[in-house]
Amino acid sequence: xxxxxxxxxxxxxxxxxxxxxxxxxxxxxxxxxxxxxxxxxxxxxxxxxxxxxxxxxxxxxxxxxxxxxxxxxxxxxxxxxxxxxxxxxxxxxxxxxxxxxxxxxxxxxxxxxxxxxxxxxxxxxxxxxxxxxxxxxxxxxxxxxxxxxxxxxx
Ligand code: CUA
Numbered sequence: 001x002x003x004x005x006x007x008x009x010x011x012x013x014x015x016x017x018x019x020x021x022x023x024x025x026x027x028x029x030x031x032x033x034x035x036x037x038x039x040x041x042x043x044x045x046x047x048x049x050x051x052x053x054x055x056x057x058x059x060x061x062x063x064x065x066x067x068x069x070x071x072x073x074x075x076x077x078x079x080x081x082x083x084x085x086x087x088x089x090x091x092x093x094x095x096x097x098x099x100x101x102x103x104x105x106x107x108x109x110x111x112x113x114x115x116x117x118x119x120x121x122x123x124x125x126x127x128x129x130x131x132x133x134x135x136x137x138x139x140x141x142x143x144x145x146x147x148x149x150x151x152x153x154x
Contacts, residue, residue, distance in 0.1 A: 042097050042116045045071055051095060054078045064089040064123055072114045073097035075143030077134055083152045089125045102137030105151060113138060126153045 045051045054069045056079075065088045071078045072094055084090060094103055096116045103120065104111045112120045136147035 037119055039117055040095050040119055042095075045095065045097060050093065056082055056084065056090075062091075064091045066090045068092045070094035070103070070114075071097060072101045072103065074099060074101075074141050075136070075147040077147070077149035079149070081150045081152070083154050084126050086129050086153050087125070087127060089123065092120075092122045092124065094120050099140050100138050101140050101147070102135070104135055104137045106133040106135065108132060111137070129153050 040048060040051060050069055051071055054071050057067050057069065058065065059067050066084070068082060068084070068090050070092065073096060092103075092110065094112075094114045095118065096114045098116060100116070101114045102111075103114050103122075105124075108124065108126075110122050110124050112122050114120050130153055132151040132153065134149040134151050136144060138144075140147065
């Protein structure tokens, strides 16, 4: 008899668990920005609601204040220049149009790979004013050494 109760509890929590996953998946599906997505085909970048608008966007009701969208390609970052208000918590969201590129913000812990077909994210709070160099640290071709962008915390 005790086994039946335990089995019932087990099944009940499984159903609850699946329900939570389902509801959060639905919720993510309605978010305007790519919080829940992992993949984007390079040919869809320009039609995509997120990646067709590279740059810094203020968001409400999330664990971060801004989303910073980057489209990366040989040999540049779009946007090529960003200003971030000091103290902001920023979710960086990036993808590549062509090959694998690096995404390192010098003097910070931001360091990730940006791959075609894939969405890379990194959440970072920018607490120190100054200019930061965003650079590519994966060899990606002849223009690799000049592949840079500028992030300014103001
Ligand atoms: Cu892009 Cu190296």
